[in-house]
Every structure is written in C-alpha cells, then in structure tokens.
Amino acid sequence: MTTHPTEQSAPADDTPATSVTSVTFHDHLLPGIEAGRYRITVDQQLPAEHLPGARLDPVAQIVGVRASQFRLDPSWVHAVYPAAHSQGPFHGLLPHITLNPASLPWEREPFTGSIRNPARAPWTALLLFGEGELPGDPNALGATASVTVRALLDGDAAVSGPALDRDAVDPTLLDTPCRVVDVPQALLAQLLPEPSDLAFLAHVRSGGEDAAPADGQSSRPGRDARAVITTARFPDADRGRYVAHLVSLEGHTPPGPQAGGKPVRLVSLHSWTFTSCAASGDGFGRLAGRFAPGNGEHSAAPLRPAPAAGAGLPDELGTLLEQGMVPMTHITDSGERALAWYSGPFLPRVAPELPRPADGHFPDADGLLLHEPHTGTFATGYACAWNVGRALALADPGFATTLVRLRHQGRLRRATDRQYATYRRQLFHSSLSAGPAPRAAAPAAAPTPREQFEELLRGDALDALAASFATPDDSEPQPRTVSATPDEPEPHPQAVRATPTTYRLDAPPRSSAPQPEPQQQPPSLSPSPSPSPDAREAAAWLATLRTLSGVPFDYLVPDQRMLPPESLRLFHVDRGWLHALLDGARSLDRHPGADATTDAELDDLLDGQGPVPTAGLLLRSALVPGWPTLRFEAGAASGNAPVEVIRSEALGADVLLMLFDRMPDRLTISEPPQGLHFGVDEEGNVALRSLAPGEVGRPLGRSVPVGADPALTVTTPAGARVLNVGRLAARLAEDVKPGSPLSPAEFAVQLVRAPEQLTLSFEGTKGTTR
Structure with a gap:
C-alpha cells in the first residue's frame, strides 16, 4: 500500500525551462504491511448452518513479516552528503543520506509501542557527532562496537539498549554481528528531535538525472524513487571532523533532558566521516570554479x-x-x-x-x-x-577463441568455395560440349564419383552446404548473376539446382551446340548470408x-x-x-x-x-x-x-x-538534481519557495532568517547547532501556506539549496560560474 501525498515537484534551480530537471518530493512511501508478527485467522461458514458439516473450525496461522533491522546492505546506500572523507565548507548544510529502498524508513515503528506515531515518523534517524563527543570514538573516525544480535537483545547492565521482541527476530540472525554506538543520554536528548518532529527529517524523492518514465499517476513515487533522511544538526565552520550515523530508533524510548543516565546503545546501520572547514576549497563551487580561466x-x-x-x-x-x-x-x-x-x-x-x-x-x-x-x-x-x-x-580468452574460430570458418568457406567453383566450371563446359541429354537415357552400370557428387548436390545436402559455406571468392570479382524467368526452357539435366530463396543459378540454355560467345561465364552462386x-x-x-x-x-x-x-x-x-x-x-x-x-x-x-x-x-x-x-x-x-x-x-x-x-x-x-542538498544560504537564511500547483519550487524572493533566530536554531550545551524542526516548520508555513501545516515533502522543498553549476566556453576558453 502506498500513500498518495500532495505532489511536490521542484525544479533543481531557476535556470531556463530547457535545462530544468523535475524532481518530485513525497511525504513517505508506506509498505503494504509493516514488519512484525501477525496472526491470520480463517473462518468459513456455509449459509445453511443446520446442515451437517456446515460449520468449520477456524484456522489460525502465525506469520512473520521481516525487514532490515540490524544491518543495512551497503548497495542500498545511493549517496551521502557530504561525501565520505571529504573536506569543505559544510557549515550551512544539513548532512543527509539517500537510500535506494524508498520504503525502508517506514517499514518499522520507532520507539516503543506505547508511543503513538500519527505523523508516520521513520524508525531510522541520522545523527551527527563531532570530535570528543562519543566516548567510544573520540576522534570521530567512525569507530563502532560489534556485538551479536543475541547479545543486543539480552541487554547490558551498563547501557540502555532497545527493548525488542525476541520472538519476532529471525533465529538465523541471533548469532550475526551488528554495529552499535553508545551515546551519552544527555547528548542524545540534545541532538534527537521530538518524536512528532522526526517525520520532517525523512521524505521520498523521485525524478532527476535517472528519472523513470511517467506512468500517469503523478502523486505516486516512480521506479526511481529513493528515501532521503536528513539530520537536524549543522556542522560548525571550524569544528573539524564529524561522523554521521544512521541509527535505529526501534525499541527505544525518547531520551529525557536529564543527564547522568546510562548511555543509550543504538544500532548503527551506516556511517561515514567528513571534515568541516570554512577555508577549505573542497566545496563544489570552489572546486569547479578552478577550471575557469585565470587559474593557472x-x-x-x-x-x-x-x-x-x-x-x-x-x-x-x-x-x-x-x-x-x-x-x-x-x-x-x-x-x-x-x-x-x-x-x-x-x-x-x-x-x-x-x-x-x-x-x-x-x-x-x-x-x-x-x-x-x-x-x-x-x-x-x-x-x-x-x-x-x-x-x-x-x-x-573469450574474444581470442571467438576470433580464431571465426577466421577458421572463413577459411573453410573460402576453400570450399574455390573447390566448388572449379567443379562448377568443369560441369558448365562439359554441358556445353556434350549437347542436350536424351529424355530417356539408359542407366549407367555404376555411378562415377562425380555422378555421386552431383546427386549429393541435387539432394537436401545442398541447402546445408550452401548455408554453411557458400560465400563469394574473396580473391575474385563477384560473379554476374542471372535469374531464370518462366519463359526460359528447362535447365540442362546436369546443371546444379539450388533453393531459389537462397541462391539464383546461372543455368545453361537447352541447345544442341555449345555457345561461342566469349562473354558467357560458368554458372555461379550469389549468396546473401547474414553475419x-x-x-x-x-x-x-x-x-x-x-x-x-x-x-x-x-x-x-x-x-x-x-x-x-x-x-x-x-x-x-x-x-x-x-x-x-x-x-x-x-x-x-x-x-x-x-x-x-x-x-x-x-x-x-x-x-x-x-x-x-x-x-x-x-x-x-x-x-x-x-x-x-x-x-x-x-x-x-x-x-x-x-x-x-x-x-x-x-x-x-x-x-x-x-x-x-x-x-x-x-x-x-x-551538481546532480538527485543529490539536492538542504540547509541555509551564506547569510543563514532559508529561501522560500512556492507551493502553488504548477509553480512548486519557484523562488519567492524572500527568506526566513534561521541562523540568527535562537528560537529556530538552538545551540546546545555541547556547542552543537541544532534546528528546532517543529518551530521551523510552523514558521515556514506562516509564509508559504498560511492556515495549514507543512507536510514532510513541503518542508523538504523549503530547505532545498539549488545545485551549483559551472559553464565553460571553449572559444577562447571563457568560463562562467553560477
């Protein structure tokens, strides 16, 4: 089952329409059924209840719906931003991860069953940690601990782990390893948004560079749809190295504001590191701008x-x-x-x-x-x-074998063609000198070898021989081909007959004397084989x-x-x-x-x-x-x-x-449209975009100051700059959608930062950047 949210189609930038690639945002993509254990009961009853056997006992069956829970296939990660091990001015961007399975973030429930999830929040979250914040990874190198699924379910007295139903876990996974990170509870409470705000940090995107053909249902994600999960934390300009973890929230309770509790053990599904440096030249604009003239x-x-x-x-x-x-x-x-x-x-x-x-x-x-x-x-x-x-x-070896076999086949065709042409010439000249054969000739006592060869050519073997070996002689010009018409006399009995759909045969006329014309040629085959x-x-x-x-x-x-x-x-x-x-x-x-x-x-x-x-x-x-x-x-x-x-x-x-x-x-x-980034501009503002039908994504020419508003960007005691997602969504709705709240897709449209591009002209090597 797939939900049908309002379609959010946003062009990658405000370039002319001829170069715009449409990108469509969706709130989420819900699976037909969530992962878990289900009881299926079948109760059948016939209309005539008084008849014997009309009432059948119900049949119940326990089934399990499984989905990724403790590990993530690396091939499912389409892209991450900032790129792994990159260095650049990322302080105005919100790191995010793009996943190929578009429904993956909604295949499970976040937190425990006692926490209601009316906004369809994802069960995964992207958390960003700086150097010195994780006790087990003080240098933000992406270090994690490895435990078995069994040990994770059994729990550890020193940490607060997930409360998961062991019966719902595939028994074959119990002894497989999974990666975990232990996050201080106070730090997790500062970085993780409220449960009701998590839905704004995940959406589904389709279109862009590898868009699939439209199927006529514009509100339904296409085959190229991908899930995007964004963090709420901005990297600092000169903070140094960061590590991003895509973690599972299933089985946890929302962390409280109090400090001093046990660290929270989270399953890390994917992680990567990058370095934020305002003076670095590794941003797209700076990297691409070097190719312009004047940069040596x-x-x-x-x-x-x-x-x-x-x-x-x-x-x-x-x-x-x-x-x-x-x-x-x-x-x-x-x-x-x-x-x-x-x-x-x-x-x-x-x-x-x-x-x-x-x-x-x-x-x-x-x-x-x-x-x-x-x-x-x-x-x-x-x-x-x-x-x-x-x-x-x-x-x-495959090509070498094929080429050698092809050459041997060509030589065999050539040798056979030469021998066959010699025989045909001899047969032609003998037919001209011998005159017409009698209608009823006395049978010879025993066929000669040449007569046996002629009989072989008259039979079915000619088709196989022609299809396999008949090609023109590569050392001689192509022979002239003459096709017989219905008005011509019957060919000489000694002339070779071939299948008319494959070859046309020069047949000598029925005459009692040889033809003296010097231009007359012996019979030949005109093949048309396919490669x-x-x-x-x-x-x-x-x-x-x-x-x-x-x-x-x-x-x-x-x-x-x-x-x-x-x-x-x-x-x-x-x-x-x-x-x-x-x-x-x-x-x-x-x-x-x-x-x-x-x-x-x-x-x-x-x-x-x-x-x-x-x-x-x-x-x-x-x-x-x-x-x-x-x-x-x-x-x-x-x-x-x-x-x-x-x-x-x-x-x-x-x-x-x-x-x-x-x-x-x-x-x-x-930058590719499928890799749109999210964040604020150089002044720390969110540029507002239209949500009107037919104009979704068009810049409105006004913005909301986010970086300078302490109610929208909170600086935590640890020094992290974190978006107040709920307040920001309400503030943006006042400007672009008065009287109605924003959906996750509409929220993503407002945070989009248009891709940068460089245009080079090779006439005089002029370069322009934008």
Missing part, C-alpha cells in the same frame, strides 16, 4: 605536456610537445636504448590521417614505427597501440575496445604532468591510434590473403556499432569521488544535434574520462 594549471586547457619553465628547448622540440608528444626511452629489439617520441590517443590537435596498407590493416607493430624527421628518432605511439590491442585480445554469431560477438568486443575500454591509463596519459590535480583537460581522439589498436587486437591468427573476407565482414559490422570517439575530456578532481553522479552537458555551436557522450567512466579514485562524437564548444558541469 587548474584552468580548462588542451591535454599536452608542458615544458619546464626556463628549459630553453629548441623550437622543433617545443613544437613536438605542443602537438602532444612525450619523450620516452625506446628499447630496440637488439637491446639498445634510444630516445623516441610517444603520443597516445588523446591529442591537443586533430591528427593527420594515418596511411593504411593496401589490404586496410597493419599486420605487425614494426610497420607502425614512424620516423620523426626533426629529431631523427622514431615516433612509437601507433606501434604501442598495436601491441596494446594484441595484448588485450590475448588477455581475453554469424561469432562475427557479431567479435565486432561488439572490438567496438568496446574502440572506446579505449581496458587500455591502461599510462598509455592514455603518458606523463602525469599532463593532468595535474584539480584540472580539466580537453583533447581530440587520434583515429589512427584507434585503427592501430584494433589492428593489433585483430591480428590473432590472421593471414592477410586468406582472411580478407572475414576482415571485410568485421569492418562492415564495426561501421554499424555506433559513432567513433572524436573528442573528449579528462577531469582529475575531488569532484569525482565527492559527486559520483556529477552532471555534464556538452553542446556545440555548429549544428542542432547535441554532442553525444559515447563513454563516461571514472578511471580511478579522482579521474573521470568522457568521450564525445565531436568536439563541444561549451560544457556545463553541475
């Missing part, structure tokens, strides 16, 4: 090696560096060490076209060692690409390799100085490097003459495997781990078609690679 090596620029200052290099060497070439040590086959120049697939320029061999494919890496005339050395980039492709192909499964599989693997998947990073960026920390670099993709890479992968068991047909088949299939990367960018920044669903929008001034992203993948802890079908003219980097 951080500014967005082409990917090229930069010579050391004052190096005094000759002009020809500086030109090679500007073209993206890096000096490397080259070890020859004889063991000598020499200087060579290496260039990967990513260049700051459009590379000239690489001349191809006559058959279109390089047979080895030696043919790709190019001479660099200015320095008298070799350029080894293409040769390295060939070797990398071959190594990756050999490292994948084999092996060919499709090999082409798909090669198409993936064409996006440089699996290529070691050192071959993409040969010098780490080309991509310094906190930098964004643009590049063109060298098409010749990709060709060399694929030629190396396709070199397994390849014979240029015998495998021409197979190579042509793979080339045709590769042409239909989507666009080839032409340009891209590399981002090395703390934005990559801190914002896993970072949003990029690439555009081009020329043409109306958008720039297509062919590949977007994190290549390490802090490096992101994106490949495009063409070079973009502008790039917009923004």
